[in-house]
Amino acid sequence: MTNLVEIRDLKVAFDSVPVLHGIDLDVRPGEALGLVGESGCGKSVTWLAALGLLPSKASVSGRVTLGDTDLTGAPRTQLEQVRGGRIAMIFQDPSSALNPVLKVGRQLCEALKLHRGLTGKPAKQEALRLMDMVGIPDARGRFALYPHEFSGGQCQRLMIAMALAGEPDLLIADEPTTALDATIQAQILDLLVRLRAEMNMATVFISHDLGAVAQVCERVCVMYAGRIVEQGAVGQLFDRPRHPYTRGLFDALPRLDGPRVALTPIQGTVPDPRKLPAGCAFAPRCTHARDFCHGERPDLLAQRDGRHLACAYPLPEAPAAREDVHAPREGVHP
């Protein structure tokens, strides 16, 4: 099957400080891909760059193709067709992502007009249908309200409705639940899972929350300091993470099942993009690092089991002694 979106060697620098160092990433039609990693590793920048949404001080190189369209270097008018029309994006803080001085109905109808040519009554009908679909109660009565009259969770539902307005092939959800409390988070995740199935739309789900990723996604990319370090099926990575960083992310998670064990956060902090270590960027924090790791950077290579991995001394393929601790989390296997 051909890929919906292909990202090749995508690099981004801000004020000549590189923050993305060549990302290769494919999104297949209809699939749900997770993108995880600590704050600042470049998850958002990857997709903002792909859609040409970074400020002009960012220098972007590499190729992003959507079907036959090359998005990098595409003229602005063409990008504007793609944005919201074929690739829609929703963001972390829903309350500030909606324009505070425009009625939500108007913001929805704007998207409908841009991508589906709907105006007037049909636009309103469709907007109401979308509001209904994402679970806004009393859509008709709330059509003419302003964003501050909705809760954070409802604002995110509205953002999702707006993203669906253009019937996109791909929805980028950039930490859509981080700013919401736990029960609302779960509802929004359910909504995303349901909508993806209903609309047959690919989803890229950006998150710190591995549990949420497991619930929503089939495939996961783990990013560290502007690079992809491990990539594979959700089951694979969750069963047996092979990059010490991926493993570290799991060890830092509280477990709902199994015996209570002490959480072990990853030592140290994310490196400053201006002062990246010479070798593997994770080496200074890695308990498995050897001399080689500090001098040379491993490439992202395909493994026998289909995953991709960038580590010179990965964790073993076969189950290790602490198997019990790393049994799959609930909901990982379909």
Add this chain to the structure above:
Amino acid sequence: MITFVLIRLVRAVVTVLAVMTFAFVVLRMSGDPAQVLLGPDLPQEAVDAFRKEWGLDAPLWQQYLSYFRAILSGDFGLSMRDRSPAIELVLDRVPATLQLTLPALLLKLGIGIPAGIYAALHRDSAVDRGVIFLAILGFTIPSFVMGLVLVLIFAVTLHWLPSGGIGTWQHALLPAITMSIGGIGILARFSRSAMIEVMGQPYIRTASAKGVRWQDVVRGHALPNAAVPIVTIVGFMVGSVISGAVVVETIFSWPGIGRLLIVSVANRDLAVVQCILLIIAAVMVVSNLVVDLLYGWLDPRLRAQPAH
């Protein structure tokens, strides 16, 4: 909404009262009109007679009460110089002042805001730097210096425009420009930073991510938000259409309210000064009121909130 308006109305009235009282007390504490108007060498009887005639011999609080009663019945008192009603003297001067301040206001809005917005949208470009530089220059140079420089260039050296007085539109040109330059600078700076702030907001990114054309993002999503802070400054400027002319009218010998104020203060012409200050305060307060109401119209978030 009703309480919103009511609370603001009450505040407006209180403000005007405070200005009235303050002006009354300060004027009466800061010099004797009899001395100024009659000269220093007059016999005591003449001074006493003058005081009695104008009610200046009564205790301050009594003077204040009768002043206040008179105002409420629409009587603003007589000028001590020629005994004509103060309000007429003042209102006579309003058109002359507006002939300067209104064109100046239009210049401020028409140049300052677009320049600021353009600079914000082309941040760090040569144009942006130019706008910042000129704006700072504009509001740091005091208007009397600016006025004199303009007169030197356009009146004295080039003989293009008259250096003072009222008459044709050419007479109004230099004073109106002088008056507007500071405001253009302030508005340009302010619109620029308001627009930069707004363009960095998440909802602007949302609009772009939705596929809205860039021009429409600016027009439909950014400007309505940037308007809120800009309106504050504009309200301030509208509020000073009467009071903003004092310096410039003096430089250009323009017979407006500003000059009348200067002359009347020098003469201790109490009724006239009080009348002018009252009108200035009223215009300020009304424009603030309008700004407050505009806020609610521009920003729905402020509508529901109680006034603070």
